[in-house]
Amino acid sequence: MKTHVSTTINGEAVEFLCQPRQSLLEILRDELSLTGCKEGCNNGNCGACTVILNGLPVDSCLVLAVEVEGANIETVEGVAQQRQLHPVQQCFLEGAALQCGICTPGFIMTSKALLEKHPAPDEEEIRFSLAGNLCRCTGYDKIVHAVQAAAESAPAPK
Ligand code: FES
Ligand code: FES
CATH class of the missing domain: 1.10.150.120 ([2Fe-2S]-binding domain)
Incomplete structure (x- = not known):
């Protein structure tokens, strides 16, 4: 059974359905096409999947997608503003x-x-x-x- 999750990603309201076992990294890349975050180790060792979750950098491979209900997430796709690099x-x-x-x-x-x-x-x-x-x-x-x-x-x- 899938769970409905409402969150904010790069300043926009985003909703998705996920299975309880799916990581935030999987959802970002495979469901939301935010492929900037990379899968390196998929076990919390490399940091390639880092996103900012409620102001803190986290390994998105270690966060369950169901945990981000109501959260504010920033990915690398949202870092540049108005075509101006950060x-x-x-x-x-x-x-x-x-x-x-x-x-x-x-x-x-x-x-x-x-x-x-x-x-x-x-x-x-x-x-x-x-x-x-x-x-x-x-x-x-x-x-x-x-x-x-x-x-x-x-x-x-x-
Ligand atoms: S993919 Fe390596 S820490 Fe997440
Ligand atoms: S792993 Fe290739 S630039 Fe860092």
Whole structure:
């Protein structure tokens, strides 16, 4: 039997039907065509599936879809606004902080959530926050530098 779930994804009301065993990752990719979040390990180890759930980065492969009733979800598809890349996206691009790109949506979402909570993190805080995101290509220095650059490019709080 399927369960009806009402949620908000990237600012829009979204409803879907899901089986109790289905993960949020499955629903996002297979039912809602939001394929930006990637399936790497499907067991909570790689972070490729990271989305922001009620302000916190989570591995969507570990969240049951039935758990997101009433939740606010952000995926990488909603990060750019009016065709303008988010500073984190822009800095990943300019800093060549990606190669194959499989891990990149997860890093973008984790970094965005970090900067929303801590607009000026130091390197240790960035590395700690990104510890749950794995990259097999780029190495971590360029990624950390991109997040630092994004933090520095953000307008000063009023
Ligand atoms: S696919 Fe979810 S943590 Fe790897
Ligand atoms: S860019 Fe390929 S896994 Fe990170």
